Amino acid sequence: MSTKNITSIILLFALIVLLSSCGLNDLDNYDQPDAGLSGRIVDDETGELVQQDIIRGGVIEIVENGYVTPQYLVLKNDGTYANTRLFANSYTVQPKRGNFKVVDPQEVNVKGQTTLDFRVTPYIRIKDLDIEKDGNIIRATFRLEQTSVSNVLKVGLYAHPDPNVGEPMHLARKEVNVNEIVDPNEVFQIELDTFSDPDLREGKLIFFRVGALIDVPEAKFNYAAAVSIKL
Known part of the structure; x- marks a missing residue:
């Protein structure tokens, strides 16, 4: 060359x-994102966080001022949400496709790490929950308090080693079809036999969670907090 x-x-x-x-x-x-938004979905009557499904659960829709395309944040299992990488700006924020009645969007000026909670009315509240182990049987007893005139479709007891257990994420489950408006004084009882399920081995720590589904378009399961039991 x-x-x-x-x-x-x-x-x-x-x-x-x-x-x-x-x-x-x-x-x-x-410029890099220099702000964030986080918050909670709170029961407007009890003040408790509204439990969610981490899979196919509710979302937070965020639309930045000056843009059309929304962003979506998946609600966490415990009813919280967070996005720590947003640009400082004004946003329109609204929970959607959740297990609670529709709430209005809110305008929020996001600067630094900003907090925005939503107070909502869940479709169903699970009351007086007790989950106990009796030999090979896991027994859940509870009442339902519904806030909608629609039927309760079903209730279920779900089991998984992960605390994010729920209807879409379980190794074992027992469901009962209801298909009616429930009496708030009625006590439901669901039993799950762990002996016949190879995924629920003796000595293993398993999380159990009770859920109930209302007959409303796009509604998600309402839950009580998961309970851990060593088999």
């Missing part, structure tokens, strides 16, 4: 490096 060709290659390589470094400098000059 001639000296002229080698010189040309060196000059071309130097030009590529120079252009690349300019591009990286341009990228470095872009």
Whole structure:
């Protein structure tokens, strides 16, 4: 290869490096997200967090001022949400597709780490819950308090080693079809036999959670907090 060709290659390589470094400098000059939004979904009567499903659960819709396309945050199992990487701006925020009655959107100015809670009315409250182990049987007793005139479709007891257990995430379950408006004084009892299920081995720590589903479009299960039991 001639000296002229080698010189040309060196000059071309130097030009590529120079252009690349300019591009990286341009990228470095872009603003980075400097704010965040977090909050809770709170029962407007009891003040407790409204338990959620981490899979196919409710979401928080966020629309930044000046933009059309929304962002969606999945509600956490315990009824909280968070996005720590937003740009400081005003946003329209609304919970959607949840296990509670529709709530109005709120306008919020996000600057730094901002908190926004929503007070909601859950479709169903699970009351007086007791989950106990009796030999190989896990027995759950509870009452339901519904806030909608729609039927309660079903109730269920769900089991999994993960505390995010629920209807879409379980190793074992026992469900009972209801299909009616419930009497708030009625005591429900669900029994799950662990002996016949190989996933529920003796000595293992398992989380059990009771849920109930209302007959409302896009409604999700309402839950009580999961209870851990060593089998």
